[in-house]
Amino acid sequence: MMEPLFDKVAVIGLGLIGSSMVRGMKKRDLAATVTGFDGSAEVRARADVLQFCDVIAETAEDAVTGAQLVILAVPVGAMAAAAQSIAPYLADGAIVTDVGSVKAAVVRNVASALPEHASFVPGHPVAGTEYSGPEAGFAELFAGRWCVITPCERSTDASVEKVVALWTALGSTVETMTPEHHDIVLAITSHIPHLIAYNIVGTAADLEDVTQSEVIKFSAGGFRDFTRIAASDPVMWRDVFLNNKDAVLEVLGRFSEDLAALQRMIRWDDGKSLEDHFSRTRAIRRGVIDAGQDTADPDFGRYHGDSD
Numbered sequence: 032m033m034e035p036l037f038d039k040v041a042v043i044g045l046g047l048i049g050s051s052m053v054r055g056m057k058k059r060d061l062a063a064t065v066t067g068f069d070g071s072a073e074v075r076a077r078a079d080v081l082q083f084c085d086v087i088a089e090t091a092e093d094a095v096t097g098a099q100l101v102i103l104a105v106p107v108g109a110m111a112a113a114a115q116s117i118a119p120y121l122a123d124g125a126i127v128t129d130v131g132s133v134k135a136a137v138v139r140n141v142a143s144a145l146p147e148h149a150s151f152v153p154g155h156p157v158a159g160t161e162y163s164g165p166e167a168g169f170a171e172l173f174a175g176r177w178c179v180i181t182p183c184e185r186s187t188d189a190s191v192e193k194v195v196a197l198w199t200a201l202g203s204t205v206e207t208m209t210p211e212h213h214d215i216v217l218a219i220t221s222h223i224p225h226l227i228a229y230n231i232v233g234t235a236a237d238l239e240d241v242t243q244s245e246v247i248k249f250s251a252g253g254f255r256d257f258t259r260i261a262a263s264d265p266v267m268w269r270d271v272f273l274n275n276k277d278a279v280l281e282v283l284g285r286f287s288e289d290l291a292a293l294q295r296m297i298r299w300d301d302g303k304s305l306e307d308h309f310s311r312t313r314a315i316r317r318g319v320i321d322a323g324q325d326t327a328d329p330d331f332g333r334y335h336g337d338s339d
Contacts, residue, residue, distance in 0.1 A: 036196055037062045041098040043091060043113050045069040045078045046264075047159060048130045049104030050168030054083050055201045058170040068094035069165075070105075078165045091116040098122065100193070103129040103141070108270035111140035121149045126190045128152045132217060132267075134181045134210035136274040142185045151185040152194040153210060154178060155217070156203060161262040174202030181210040218278040223286060225268055226279070228260035 040062040042049045049067070056062050067084035068091055069075050079087045088094035095101050095117045105113045110131060121127070127149055131137045134153050142151050158176040160167065178198040182191050195205050208216070235246045235254065246254070272279055296304045 035061055035063045036193065036200065037099045039064045039066065039098045040100045040102065041066045041068065041088075041094040041117075042084070042102045042104055043068050043094060043117065044104035044106075044109075045074055045084075045165045046104065047163050047167045047172075048156065049102065050078065050081075050083060050165040051170065051172040052102060052104065052130070052168075052201070054168055054170040055173060056197075057083065057085075059200055061197060061200050062100075066094045066098065070109075074165060081165055083165070083168070092120045095120050095125070096122070098125060100197070101125060101127045103127065103131075106264075106267050106270045107131045107133045107137060107274045108266075110137050111144060114141040114144035118144050118146055118149075121146060123148045125149045126152060126193060128154050128194050130154060130156055132157075132221065132271055133275040134179075134213045138181070138183045138210050142183055145185065149185075150187045150190040151183060152190050153181045153183060153186075154194060154198070155181070155213065156198065157217075157221070158203075159263075161259050163264045163267075171202065173198070176203050178203035178205050179213050180205055180207050181213050182207065183210065214275050214278040215282070218275060218282040222271055222275060222279050223282050225260055225263065226272065226283070227286075228257045229268070231257050232261040 040056060042053050042065065045053070045067050046069075049069075053065050053067060056065055064085045066086040066088050067075075067078055068088040069078065075087050075089070078084060091113075099122070101117060101121065103110055103113050110129060114127070117127075125148075127141070127145060128151070129137055129141065131153075132155050134155060138151075138153055141153075145151055156173050156176060156178045158173050158178075160172075178201075180191065180195060180198075198205050231254070236243060238246075293305075293308070295301070296308070
């Protein structure tokens with residue numbers, strides 16, 4: 032039997048990602064002890080009933096005392112406060128990492144709050160579901176997924192190696208990039224699609240000539256999938272857009288220009304340009320399938336698992 036990677040791990044924030052990490056670490060014996068803490072007394076109580084942690088701490092101090100690794104699994108907007116709350120109690124040589132989907136802002140806010148004797152390895156598991164809370168977590172959430180590590184000035188080679196080993200053991204493939212490059216990549220692959228989903232669902236709800244019951248009744252694959260994305264945690268996504276403002280606005284500007292071009296094609300009956308555009312973007316979809324990120328199965332009526 033392999034030795035655990037860590038004697039004690041503390042997870043701050045017990046929502047979908049945090050609780051999934053705990054479950055994954057316990058299933059694979061990656062830590063001798065995993066202590067969980069959440070700022071919400073209600074979440075702590077639910078986590079205590081679910082018993083996926085070895086210990087549910089009542090304070091951040093109790094959670095991180097003696098921990099070799101501390102994982103910040105809170106919304107991006109709460110990262111600074113979380114870092115400040117644990118800073119006085121971190122052990123010498125402790126490694127702090129995070130799971131935020133914005134990196135440059137997190138590096139600025141977290142690194143400056145930590146004591147010199149702790150290292151910081153920013154990370155982002157590119158995984159999730161539309162569900163949230165400690166009940167939503169499961170051990171295999173990160174299996175076959177990417178995790179992006181964005182080392183900063185507070186990262187040591189040894190601490191990066193340990194965090195990479197953790198994510199690899201959880202089943203992820205690890206990619207390393209700068210925080211700034213991460214933010215522009217995720218703006219186009221994740222943040223803007225979520226913004227569009229929230230917007231199109233809101234537009235449908237506001238249309239005066241179409242009732243909400245009709246929107247729900249006649250939802251085909253496209254709108255149905257938009258509503259799935261738009262069901263994601265609103266607090267998390269509020270923080271993402273406010274903390275990745277520059278990258279999101281840059282990509283959104285390019286998207287708006289491309290959308291205007293499509294409007295012109297439709298207005299002027301430019302069928303050839305429309306077909307060329309759709310053919311080019313269809314090739315991107317084939318690339319997603321070839322990379323193993325989805326299947327080629329038609330989605331209309333696709334079986335998505337038991338509904339009960």
